[in-house]
Each structure stands twice: as C-alpha cells, then as structure tokens.
Amino acid sequence: MDQYDNIQPIEASIKASRQSAKRHYGVHPYFTRRPPNVVRKYILHYSKENDCVLDPFGGSGVTAIEAFLENRTGIQNDINPLANFIAQGIADLEKGNLSDYQEALNLLKDRCARRISEVISADEHHLRSIQNSVDLPKDIKLPSNSDVSNFRALFTSSQLISLSILKEEIDKLENRYAKNGMLLAWSASLSKLNKTFLSAKGRLESRGGSSIFSIYRYKIAKDPVELPIWNTFHERALNIIEAKMEIDNAIELKKRTNNGWHGKFKLYHIDVEELSDKLKNSVDYIFTDPPYGGHISYLDLSTMWNSWLGFNPELSTRKKELIVGGELRLSEEMYVKRLGDGIRSCIRMLKKDRWLSIVFQHWNIDYFKAILTACSEEGAELKAAIPQVGDTIWSMHKKKNKQSVLAGELILTFLNSGKKIQTVTNKSFDIYKSMGRILSQHESEKLYGEFIFNRLVIEAWNNSAIDSLKISPDEFVKQIEKYGWFYDIEKHYWIKHQESDLPLLMHR
Numbered sequence: 001m002d003q004y005d006n007i008q009p010i011e012a013s014i015k016a017s018r019q020s021a022k023r024h025y026g027v028h029p030y031f032t033r034r035p036p037n038v039v040r041k042y043i044l045h046y047s048k049e050n051d052c053v054l055d056p057f058g059g060s061g062v063t064a065i066e067a068f069l070e071n072r073t074g075i076q077n078d079i080n081p082l083a084n085f086i087a088q089g090i091a092d093l094e095k096g097n098l099s100d101y102q103e104a105l106n107l108l109k110d111r112c113a114r115r116i117s118e119v120i121s122a123d124e125h126h127l128r129s130i131q132n133s134v135d136l137p138k139d140i141k142l143p144s145n146s147d148v149s150n151f152r153a154l155f156t157s158s159q160l161i162s163l164s165i166l167k168e169e170i171d172k173l174e175n176r177y178a179k180n181g182m183l184l185a186w187s188a189s190l191s192k193l194n195k196t197f198l199s200a201k202g203r204l205e206s207r208g209g210s211s212i213f214s215i216y217r218y219k220i221a222k223d224p225v226e227l228p229i230w231n232t233f234h235e236r237a238l239n240i241i242e243a244k245m246e247i248d249n250a251i252e253l254k255k256r257t258n259n260g261w262h263g264k265f266k267l268y269h270i271d272v273e274e275l276s277d278k279l280k281n282s283v284d285y286i287f288t289d290p291p292y293g294g295h296i297s298y299l300d301l302s303t304m305w306n307s308w309l310g311f312n313p314e315l316s317t318r319k320k321e322l323i324v325g326g327e328l329r330l331s332e333e334m335y336v337k338r339l340g341d342g343i344r345s346c347i348r349m350l351k352k353d354r355w356l357s358i359v360f361q362h363w364n365i366d367y368f369k370a371i372l373t374a375c376s377e378e379g380a381e382l383k384a385a386i387p388q389v390g391d392t393i394w395s396m397h398k399k400k401n402k403q404s405v406l407a408g409e410l411i412l413t414f415l416n417s418g419k420k421i422q423t424v425t426n427k428s429f430d431i432y433k434s435m436g437r438i439l440s441q442h443e444s445e446k447l448y449g450e451f452i453f454n455r456l457v458i459e460a461w462n463n464s465a466i467d468s469l470k471i472s473p474d475e476f477v478k479q480i481e482k483y484g485w486f487y488d489i490e491k492h493y494w495i496k497h498q499e500s501d502l503p504l505l506m507h508r
C-alpha cells in the first residue's frame with residue numbers, strides 16, 4: 001500500500017465465518033459481536049503495520065484484538081465495564097505460560113469441585129451454614145422490565161453459593177495471568193448458571209441460552225434448568241485455554257516472519273465524545289459499530305456481570321450511553337444528536353486521508369442521516385456502502401417478526417479527505433420507482449430485505465433526498481410483494497415469483 005487515499009474501497013460483502021476464531025467465540029458472550037474474519041479483512045485493507053486502529057464502541061474487543069494480532073496498536077474503548085473486562089481479558093491471554101493456566105484449573109478443581117458438590121447435595125440447614133461462610137455478592141436492583149426485582153433472585157441458593165466459592169478461590173490464585181483467564185471463564189459461565197437460562201429443545205441440556213441474549217431482558221425461564229456448576233465452569237475454562245493456544249500460535253507465526261510481532265493493545269473507558277480529547281488526529285483507521293437505537297440496553301443487560309465483578313457504572317456514565325430508552329428512558333432525540341456527535345468525535349481522532357468504517361442498520365432514516373451528515377460536515381467522504389447480509393445470527397426478535405425486522409448490516413466506509421460539505425437532504429425522491437428498478441436489476445432469484453433497504457438509503461443520500469425516505473416496515477414489505485416477490489419464512493429471504501405463477505405484476 002503506498003498512499004492511504006489511493007486505496008480502492010472494499011466493494012463486495014465478505015462471508016462471515018463466526019465460529020472460526022476461538023479467541024472470540026466460546027470465551028465470553030457479549031451482544032452483537034462482529035464476525036472477526038470480516039473485521040480483520042477491513043483492518044488489513046485500510047491500515048498498515050504499526051498503525052493505530054480504534055474501535056470507540058468496542059464491545060467485546062474484536063476490532064482491537066484483531067488489530068493487535070496484526071501488528072497494529074489496537075485501541076479498545078467502551079462505556080460498559082463488562083465489555084472492557086472481556087476485551088482486556090482476551091488480549092491478556094497472550095501473557096503467561098499455557099502450563100500456568102492448566103495448573104490453575106487443576107488447582108481450582110482440587111479446591112472447589114468437592115465443595116460445590118457438597119453445596120448441591122446439602123439440605124436447607126446445611127446450605128445456610130455454608131452460606132454464612134462465604135461472601136455473597138451485593139444484592140442490587142435489576143432493570144424494571146426484569147421478571148425479578150433483585151440481582152440475587154436470578155440465582156438458586158446453590159448457584160449463588162457455588163459461584164461465590166469459585167470466585168473466592170480464583171481470587172486466591174497466585175499467577176496473575178492464569179487468574180485473569182480463570183476469572184474470564186467464571187464470568188462467562190454466569191450466563192448459563194442462573195434462572196434465565198433455557199435449554200434448547202431437542203439438544204443437550206447444557207445447549208441453550210439466556211433470555212439476556214435472546215430477548216434482551218431478564219426473563220426467568222418457565223422451566224429453569226440447573227446445570228452442573230463445576231462442569232459448566234470447567235467447559236468455559238477449557239475454552240479459555242484453547243483461545244490462549246490460538247493466540248499464542250498466531251503470535252508465534254508472526255514472530256517467525258521478517259517483521260516479527262509487535263502488536264499493542266490499549267484500552268479506554270470513556271464516552272466516545274470525550275475520547276477525541278485524548279486521541280485527536282492520532283488514529284489511522286476506525287472500524288466500529290455504534291448501538292442501533294433502542295435495540296439493546298447494554299448497561300442494563302450487563303447488570304448481572306458488572307455487579308458481581310464489582311464494576312458499578314455511575315449515573316453520570318449511564319446517562320452517556322448511546323441508546324434510546326433503557327432504565328433511564330433516554331430520548332430518541334438525544335440519541336440522534338449524540339450519534340452524530342459521536343461520529344464527529346471519531347473523525348476528529350482520524351488523521352487526514354485515513355479511513356473509517358461504520359457498521360449500522362436501522363429502519364429509522366434519521367439515524368442514518370445523523371451518521372452521514374456528521375461525516376460529510378466533518379470532511380469524511382462516503383466511498384463504499386456494502387451490505388453484509390445473510391450471515392446474521394437470527395435473534396428471537398427477527399424470528400418472531402420475520403420480514404419486517406432488519407438483520408444484516410451495512411458497512412459504510414468513508415475517507416477523511418478533509419473536504420467539509422454542507423449537506424442537502426430535502427430534495428424529492430421516488431422510493432417506489434427506485435425500489436422497482438433495484439428489484440428488476442437484481443440478478444438472483446433470492447433477495448434479503450436488508451439489501452434493498454440499504455440500497456434505497458444510499459440512493460436517497462446520494463440524491464440529496466434522504467429526508468423523503470420515510471417508509472414504515474409494513475409498507476416496505478407490501479411494496480416488495482407488489483413487485484412480485486414473496487418472503488420465505490424458513491430461510492428469511494425474499495424469492496421472486498416465476499412468471500408462470502404470477503398473473504399480474506403490479507407496477508407503480
């Protein structure tokens with residue numbers, strides 16, 4: 001790569017391969033994790049070795065970790081302490097010897113497995129006496145849409161006591177790197193060891209998930225399953241050990257190349273808007289996905305982990321979360337303003353002629369408008385808008401609402417050329433005509449709804465007419481049907497009717 005501004009943008013979508021990286025999958029659950037192979041391709045394409053690569057809404061750290069393994073300085077930032085705990089925890093797996101991790105796990109087995117089985121078989125009287133000998137986590141209020149009002153009510157007594165015993169023993173481990181790894185495994189096992197866990201029908205009891213990740217609230221399962229505590233933790237700890245082996249191997253391979261390995265990992269824990277005071281004009285590439293409106297309240301949903309790990313975000317931090325709604329009932333107006341301001345902050349951190357990729361998806365055009373306007377007015381030009389569809393993990397929300405929920409994302413990539421342009425957004429635009437043209441030009445017989453919606457957003461933006469792109473999900477669905485497509489509810493995509501089974505195609 002000679003000059004950054006000569007880079008030809010990525011123009012095709014990249015097939016997600018989610019499970020391939022053990023360092024991200026199986027280590028610790030988080031919300032909306034990006035597929036690492038896609039993130040890695042973007043990083044390699046838009047940045048060079050030794051560059052600073054930032055994700056200001058870093059979540060579980062996929063961007064910063066992939067950058068750091070690729071000889072860049074990966075910079076993670078998130079307002080949620082749980083997100084940073086996971087990201088730092090994964091990055092730290094590079095430290096220490098594998099044998100220390102294995103030894104730590106054996107030690108925990110010796111110290112805890114028998115005590116935990118004693119808890120499980122104890123009668124109430126015995127359980128109470130064991131409970132008095134351990135430090136239970138503080139009981140705090142859960143978000144008001146939860147089925148139970150308090151944190152401790154999420155657990156059975158044996159879960160609460162056994163998890164406390166395990167945590168106490170992890171805290172006593174001497175090797176700090178192995179201790180961090182075991183704490184990550186313990187925290188990961190929390191998602192299966194509480195009453196929101198539901199076994200998946202027809203599969204092993206331990207396969208399934210928590211309502212926290214499927215319907216985004218603390219819903220107590222109708223038939224809660226109490227998984228074996230030691231085995232659940234042990235499985236997670238083995239995943240951590242595999243992730244460590246994978247990271248060690250990746251670094252070893254790099255060390256054998258001419259350039260060697262010199263990746264770095266840095267972490268910030270502040271609101272995106274404040275981050276530009278620290279990193280002004282110093283970043284070479286940003287890959288990020290900001291929260292999509294009111295879809296997921298990250299801080300509310302992380303309460304179980306944050307409180308058990310002893311991180312309790314202050315009210316002033318909670319108020320800065322970029323979401324609509326949540327426990328603090330944050331307004332949509334504020335979200336739109338702060339989304340735009342957050343993106344402006346990103347561009348201020350980028351050096352000139354460097355690139356920025358933003359992953360986004362939402363029905364609300366005002367959200368897209370906030371992103372596109374902020375970029376344009378700060379001097380970043382839109383160079384590519386690539387739909388990443390068809391590789392989504394289908395959330396319950398998508399499954400229930402089928403065709404009217406957008407699931408895939410759009411990766412918007414901008415070059416910070418410094419040409420600040422005042423935007424025009426109110427010209428007129430015939431949505432249905434454009435939709436008809438996009439559908440008729442589509443070469444395959446199948447189509448994701450997200451694909452056409454994303455194309456319309458970009459066409460309207462390029463025609464200075466994004467304001468006229470107001471369309472409800474129901475109206476959108478009706479229009480695609482009128483053009484002769486039907487929705488396959490099993491496969492989650494649209495299929496074109498054959499001429500033979502279509503008596504009349506409606507055109508507008």
Ligand SMILES: C[S@@+](CC[C@H](N)C(=O)[O-])C[C@H]1O[C@@H](n2cnc3c(N)ncnc32)[C@H](O)[C@@H]1O
Nearest residue numbers: 033034057059060078079080271272298321322
């Ligand atoms: C869509 S998630 C990112 C997921 C991430 N790409 C991954 O692969 O795990 C958005 C993140 O933005 C964080 N966030 C929300 N408001 C923020 C703010 N004002 N400043 C920084 N981070 C924020 C949330 O805590 C959440 O982790």
